[in-house]
Amino acid sequence: MATSLAAQLSVISANSENSLNLKAQKAAHSKSLIFEPRVAASQSFDTIYTLCHEGFQELCLLDGRFSEYQSDVFSEQSKDEDRTQMTAAENSELDKRLEGFIGLVGGRLRLNPAVKAMEWLIRRFRVHERNTSFLLMTFLPYHTLPLFTTLLSILPSKLPQEYKFLHPYIRSLTPPPRHAIVHTAITNQSFTSTLNTYVVRICHSRQHYPALIAFWAGVTTEATGGMLDKARSGRKAVQQQNEQDVILGLLPTLNEGLSMIKVPDLRLGCYMLLSVIASKGGLDDKLLTAMMEAVVLGWTSETTIPGLVCLSVLAQHRGAKQITKRLTKELLKVENLSGVLVELSKQRRVDRLANGLCLALVERLRKNGETKGLQIVEQIIGSRLLSDPQCCVIVKALVLAAHQIDDDTNLKLGPHLASSLVALTQLPGHVGSVVRGAIEATEVDIDELELKLNTSFRRIEASASQSEDVDMEESTVQHITALDISTILQALPKRTANELSFLSHDSSHIYPDLCRAFLIATTKPSDLEAFDEIPILRRDSALEDTLYLSFYMKTWCGPHPVVARVSALQMATRRLSAKADAVDLQGVLPYAIGALGDPAAKVRRAAAELLVALRSFLPVNTESKKKLKHLRKWAFEDLYGSGDATHNLNWLSGDIVARLLNEVVVPALEECVLDRKHIESVLQKSLNSPRTLESPKKQENGRLPQSSRASIIAFLSSHAVNTPLFSLKMRLLLSLNQLRAVAGITRTKVLLPILQQWATFDSTQVSRHCDEEQLDAVEVDDQILLIITGGDDEGLRYLASIIDGEVVTRRPAIIEAIFKRLRAIWTSLKGELRISTAQMLMDSAQSTSNDTEDVRQSISQGSAQFLQSMSLSTEILLSFLERLPTTAELADKPPATKRRRTSHGEIARTPLQDSKQLTAAVKRVTFVLQLIDSSDAGKHPQLLKSLFGILAELQHFKAQVSSELAYLQGLVLGSLLAIIKGFKSDQDLKLERSAIRADLLVDCVQKTASPQVQNAALLLIASLADTVPELVLHSVMPIFTFMGSSVLRQNDEYSAHVISQTIREVIPPLISSLRKEKGNPVTGAAELLLSFVAAYEHVPPHRRKGLFISLVQTLGPEDFLFALLAMLVDKYGPTEGIKAFAADVTGSFSVEIQLQSAVKYLDLVGDVLKPKPTYSSILLNANDDGIADPRRIASNEMALLPHLLSQKRLASQTTKLLSRDDMDAARIRDLYSTLLENVLALADTLKDQKRLHGACGDILESLLGLLSTSDFVKSVEGLLDRPNDSLRRKILKSLEVRIDHESPSDENSRTAMLGFLPQLTAIIRESKDVLYKHIAVGCVDKISEKYGKKDLEAVAAAAETIASNHCLGQSDSRLRVMALLCLASLVEILREGIVPVLPSAIPKALEYIETSLKEEDDAKKLHNAGYAFISALIHHLPYMVSGGYLDKLLEISNLSAEADLDGAADEGRMECMRLAAKQIDAKGMFGALERDWERAAGLSSFALQEYLEILSIAIDKHPRNVVTKYSSILAKIFQNAFDFRRQWTVAADEDLDKDAIADIENQVNLVAIKMIYKLTDATFRPMFSSLVEWASSSLPKKDIAGRNLRLQSIYGFMAIFFEDLKSIVTSYATYLLENAVDTLKNVNSKDEVSRELWSSVLRTLVKCFEHDQDDFWQSPSHFSVVAPVLCAQFTNASTLPLVQDLVPAIVELAAAADSSDHHKELNGAILKHMRSENASVRLAAVKCEQELTDRLGEEWLSMLPEMLPFISELQEDDDEVVEKETHRWIVKIEGVLGESLDSMLQ
8 A cells, every 4th residue: 555655755756847857858858839759859949949039030020019028038048048947936927928928929820930939938938838728728719720739749748627628639639629619618617717817818918819809709609608508407596596607707707808998809709798698598687787788888889780789689688678877878879870770670689679768768858858869769660670569658658758748848848749749640551550559549638638739640631532633642740840831821722713612512622721721720829810811711701601611610520630620610719709790600500519529628618619609690689589580591502512412401590590509509518518428418308309298288398399399300400411521410410310200200201311322332432431531430330320210111111122132232331230220129110010121131031142242142141140139029920931932832733632642641742843942942941940949939829820831831842852851840840849838838828729730740750760850749749648638649659669669769868858758748648548448558558568668779778777767657667567577578588688677677666566566577477378378468479379489488587587586775675664563564575475475386386397497496586585684594494494406505505695795793694694504514414415515615604704703613513514524525526625715714713723623624635735736627726725725724823734744735835836737826825835934933844845855856947946935935034043043954955955956967857957957056046145144154154164065075086077066056156155245254265265276276178067167166266356355365375275276277278268267267366465476476377378389378368467457557567577578479479369469468558557668668
């Protein structure tokens, strides 16, 4: 072992400079970047300096910074500097200078001058040894160049820890690939830190160059991504911690890099790192924000674009919120920021960055009033850099900012915000729509905001369609506001060409320009005044002509901003407020009323002011009122142009106008201003007629007169009809559509033209009007259709004309609105109007037009949906039915009525002219029947007769279309059923009996293949049978016959319901009629029962029970249950399925019913057996000649009864009933007695017929099972006295079965059963019937098992009987099996009480087991039963199985193991023997096993394997002291076992092979090891010694083969012994050393056994050497004995497997004998064999040396000087293999030493 002094010396040697080692110095001097080592070693420093200084001077010419190193590093004095002689401080100072030069020259290493300069640093200053890390980092960017490979070749062997990854590339002298460097950066934190530190240092020194920065950025970026990916493992908290560690490791480098403003490339690299960290790091917003601020801090024009890219990446992983103030400030410094972002967006996402910037700019605007950023926001939104949600957020923020400005800031910010919002809303395409949608979605009142900002956010598109010469692309506020208002007004024409009114229906070329000018003028009062004075409006003559006021009226009703609408009203009000002549301005009144319904409160306020101004034109006194009639009406001739629209207006008289204003409108103005809907309610209350006629005078008080109201309605309606403005139409209709008829005038009459006009518009016209006036087309449709009322015939006719196509409309939307209106007024339609409307809709729904237009299709579908969804009256449904087409109508010549029905249910076919007519007819019938079905037909009983007529007509249709028409029949039948149910629920309704046709219903059941139709017909028949039974009873039987072959076979819930309903409703009246005929109802209903019985096998299994129980309950179980059971058995036989089903059915009834049915069932059997059967021939399978085979039928019928009577439920119910002493119990007893009497009587009559008599016995047995246990036992005792053996066996068998079902805790049962034991033992002793005895033994077994412990004496007596010759001694094998199994059970019960019977039982059991091995398969049961008995004995009485019994048991078990038995027999035997090994005492067990060895060994391996398993279990079971106590017996057992190989080999059994012997020996060895673990050293050592002595010397000397076989077994055991127990037993090798040496010396290579023994010895020695920890083999006394013998074995190389066996032994010996002397001795002996004449010997010696070199390494190679001469000789050996292996040995030596042997071998 190396001492501490030696360790210190080795450290000093490793760090030594080799100043005195000339060879080492020469090798160090030969390290060069330029020259080969051989050349470099011969160069002087002067030569090197001259060459390198030349390169340095060239570098100085390239870069003046190199000149500063002229004075020291490249001075003349540097040639004499020796770093080994410098102090640490001097070396440190020199390192700084050298590293400064290396860093500077790093950017030029591709140039030869730089390489020459570096050569000087390497040769003179040895920077590759002293500055390894810095040098490697400088060269690493050039890792792909040959220069880097050269550098690797001169590096010292000991590299810094961070460069360990270079070792494979140094050995192979190949350049490291990039992925290896990246992988190192990921996994080696020190390397990454060194690289980052180096790059930062170089950049600080301004020595950076692009190649270095690019290399660093690429590697670090990839590495960072890899490290972050690697951190994503483990729990979330662990992941976060790992990611934080990675980021924290990079932060110092990032801080340094971002702070170097003058190194832009480094900043770009840092941007890359930040992008990767943000993408993969999962950072929080706070850290991301800090990173973003670090990016912009100090960025320059060179780094701005890359910085923005980095910011966009960081922002994408940050929350969607505004950026910080500092970040915003820096971003605003970027020139054309929005344009740059747009360019970047083409390559990557920048939406988050742009969104955060916009939010920040809006916040600066809101807080600081800075408007500088608004243009950027506009550009970003306009460039579509943001997503729609982000755009919405920004726009809403702008709107909110505008909403929050106050009056002080409004002047400053208002125009800018207004301009921006207007510009945004006018953006084209999708962005503009998103902006406008966002503004509309805000909670801010946009109208109020527009007023505050004096602008409009919404598009100004005043009737673009009306002004074709206007370029709308330039008509935005942004462009218009750029012009001066005066310029705009001057551009307007001075007068109109031919326009009289702007409300004319003709398009106006002037109004759009005027409107735009007006909208612009609304921003300033002065501009508005200037606009009002333009000549074209003619303000001064506003009351004479129409232009002025019509312009403002059209404007305030138009879709303009609130400001514009308010201004228009105010301008009109101001003009009217001026002094003027009296004039009737009622033409303005509808428009002013319409303005009161405006959504904006300011508009309504302005409208109220206008109405007040209008009132000022009305006279205030009576005299003036008279003048009202003569006042000129303004715009009387040209309000809507000069055409019919103006002439058709209804004008009001002056007094009505006055009353309308003074009494209706003006008083409610304040409320109207507050609520836009108030004007509707005012007009509705004022103009509507009263709802009731109770006190008309009172109701008229405070109301306008009826004539006035009618005039006002006509006036407003005429304006609603004739105005070209649909917005005004809508507002007037909101009020007018709430009015009822006044003076015979309905709103439909006066307003219908609006609908007529609107209905003719196509989709383009509707869209144009709605877009121009910003209306919802759906709302317009609905409001216009409100014109139609339910009481107006003209309006409904017009709707009908649209529906039936007289009025053509091309718009599906108007059709939907029409149907919507019809639904609303449907309930108000009355009488013929409603029926005609419904019929019109029916015709439309069934329209067969070939028109494929969408409108016609929608009309047809809408009509059908309308009828299907609305409530239809009985009259409507009747009208539909009455107008349905018939086949007679469709045919050319309808056939005569008499000829139409050719047979029952068959309809004559009449050819039709057109199949399309037939299809249409069927379609119409289908639709009508669907309507009736959905209308709850039960509420329309009047349809009964018509529906039956339709059902009859469907039979004709079936013949014509060749189809079942099942769906239609089902609809009719369903409706009829609902009507019949209605009659049943309402007794006041009278059923028209003449309308019911049962024959049609029977046809539906019999002549239709559809199960649905059949089910519906059956349900209807069932319902009719309950309501009017006399009409359908004559048709019942055919129905049930048909049900058996159809409906009963269906497997759905509905069919089951149909069947149940039919049974419940039809059968009771049928049975009642049968009883009235005073006949036997059972025979009368035989056909009905037969129908159900025949359908039994087709009825779904899960429905059978419920169906037949329902049938029996309905028929009456006391009369029909037995008949049904008998017919089932007769039809299908007494199969298990029929028995189980019959038991289920009968079990659903009471005990009395079941017993009564059993009595009748038995009577039926008796009737069958009569010479002339009576009712049985009707019920059962009889023909004209009577019952064909009465005995067979009787036998089948009797087979069912035992199954029914043996049901547990029946027995328990019977016992429960009999335990009570009441009338029910008396009836049960009477029935039971009758049944028992009948069974016995029948049995007496059938004595001669064996089969039938046996069936009676079965019935009797099951009948007795109904009794309680005590009664049953008594009955059994009496019945067992009968002479019939078969009957006795059945009775006793029933007792055995009964025992199984009894409860052990039932005291009565226990007493009865135990009292019956003596009779059972008597049967066993006395009976000669073996089967009888067998059953008796089974009874004894079960009684003893269940109740035996309560009466041990009785059980012991039974055991004695069973063990006697009367039972166990019988020759019948089945009886023996039963007896053994019974005894096994009795052992457990009696324990010691069974000992008296064992002396006779055990020998018989062993005898039977032995004999069973010689017999056939039936004997296996006896074999298993015997082992079961022995197992029970061993478990409970192990001491009884000992001595001879145990020997015999082992002997038999050996034979059983050899026998070819099944798995169950083998398992039973092994369970018994395992139990014996555990239970029987050690002495007896081990002794018996010793005695049994010879017998077991004489058999095959199966017996031995079981033997060894038993031995192993016995050793495991017993404790250490017991095993030690009987170790002598065990020693004999194992001695015999180790002689097993010799014995079997000598016996030369051809059936046994070597593998079998090896398997047995392995098992022996494992058991032996188990035994050894339980022995002490003092016990086992003598045993071991004697075992070795026995193996080596107990046989005669001449028996060499036997001794070798025995030793082979012993050494096989020894190998496992040394392997398992390891160093604990190494000393045991003393006992076998002499024998082992002798065996090795005397090996006979020609003898196979001797060779195997030789190999076994060596393998054993290997295990012993391997685990030597006590220097046992290092002792000379042991080593000197074995080593020479082992080395001498090389001479057997040609005949023995030395490499496999000998070489491992020598190697392990050398490892164990850790001594240089021993090693020299071994080495010398092996080397001698290398000069053997035999090539095999030399080869073995070389391979041995190879293994020793591998195992012992340098320790073994300390003897290399002695080996070298031999190696040299072997390198030129004559044998190629020897020479080859010698070279392999040399390679291994060089691998251990680390240097070549070439110089040593020269």
